[in-house]
Amino acid sequence: MPQSFALASVESNSPSRTCDCLAHRFGNAADWPDRIPCYDTDMTEAEWQVVRESLPVPAWLEGRGSRPEGYCHRQMVDAVRYVADNGVKWANLPRDFPPFKRVHAFARRWQVQGLLTELHDRLRDRVRVREGRSPDPSAAIVDSQSLRAAANIPRSTSGWDGGKKVGGRKKHLVVDCLGLVLAVAVTAASVQDRDAAVPLLERLRAMYFSIRLVWADGDYAGSLVDRARENLRLTLEIVKRSDATTGFVVLPRRWVVERMLLMRSRRLVRDYETLPAIHEAMVLWSMTMLMSGRLAGRRPGAFSQPASRTR
Structure with a gap:
């Protein structure tokens, strides 16, 4: 696991630093004006502190190549969140965000280098611990959703x-x-x-070697059950819908993943991404x-706009 956000290094000599992100502290982000959320x-201030503590350390700060980033990490993350939630084109980002090509390159780099997965997994572990559970799950639910492309x-x-x-792609979760x-x-x-x-x-x-049980619907029945048990040491339990049932019925365990498929992010309602990996990143x-x-x-x-942030 790469190092966490806290890392000792030589900070920038820039006199202007209204944000505490790594790009402001050690990069060139302070050369650009602040943005009013x-x-x-x-992200609110409280939410930013949560994300800041879970941010991965960029390669340039660990001496592994690349160069310091020129735009605020908080602004970049807010810009990607805007695209994911509102479903707009990258080119239609509001002008108060950094240039859309830089934001797209930031999102793509985080997806390719695994930084997004690292941030996501750290936040998930913190949520599980807060709910009184171990960071390592012992059971899971699998399902799919077909999306128009x-x-x-x-x-x-x-x-x-x-x-x-439905013609398009299928999301497996x-x-x-x-x-x-x-x-x-x-x-596909x-x-x-x-x-x-x-x-x-x-x-x-x-x-997740700790997982022993996976719930699924009838589409996963058959040879997959035996293969999961013999090759992966996973118990694949099929939760079937009764033939006598009519209309919508909440099924045990399966409702958890069904609820997850009903995401509010507009970017996930339809698949607009040329590469399947980009849609996976949007889910994260x-x-x-x-x-x-x-x-x-x-x-x-x-959302509460902080009064202390000025341009």
């Missing part, structure tokens, strides 16, 4: 889900008993759930918003 997706989605990574009558994401994968909608679950459960086993960004708000005691949609 004004959107619902902007935008016109820019390559045909090589999209397909048709005959069961749901593994969550813990609190509904927090453990693993996510995006495939034509990929069967049990086929996509094989590499997903293998990744889950490699990441959406979850970081949910978890940081929960840790900071922030109600959904609530």
Whole structure:
């Protein structure tokens, strides 16, 4: 695990430092004017402190190459949160954020280098501990959701889900008993759930050796149950819907992941991403918003503009 946010180093000599992010302290972010938070997706001071403590240390600060960042980490994170929650194009970012090309490059770099996953996992562990649970889960729930794809989605990574009558992609999620994401994968909608679950459960086993039980619906029944037990030492328990049941019914355990699939982030309602990995990253960004708000005691949609921040 890379080092946490606190790291001893030589700080910048810049006289202006109204933010305590690493880019302001050690980079060139102080050369740009401050931004006044004004959107619902902007982090409050309490929420920023939660995120700041979980931020990964950039490579340039550890002497592993790259160069100091020129834009405030808080502004960059707020900009990506704005895109994820409102579903706008990168080019349509409001002008009070850093240039959209820099924000997109920041989000892409964090996705490729695993920094986003590191931030997400740290926040998830803190939420689990706060709820009185161990950071290492022992059970999980798996499910999928088919999404319509935008016109820019390559045909090589999209397909048709005959069961749901949806053309596009399919999002496969593994969550813990609190509904927090453990693993996510995006495939073509034509990929069967049990086929996509094989590499997903293998990744889950490699990441969380403590997990012993996974709940799933009837689409995962069959040879996958035996394969999970023999090769991965996982008990895959199928929670089936009764044939006599009509209408919507809350099923034991499965409702947790069903609730998770109903994300409020507009960027996740439809797949606009050319690469499946970018949609996976948007799922993690959406979850970081949910978890940081929960840790900071922030109600959904609530925002209080700090009076002390000026341009």
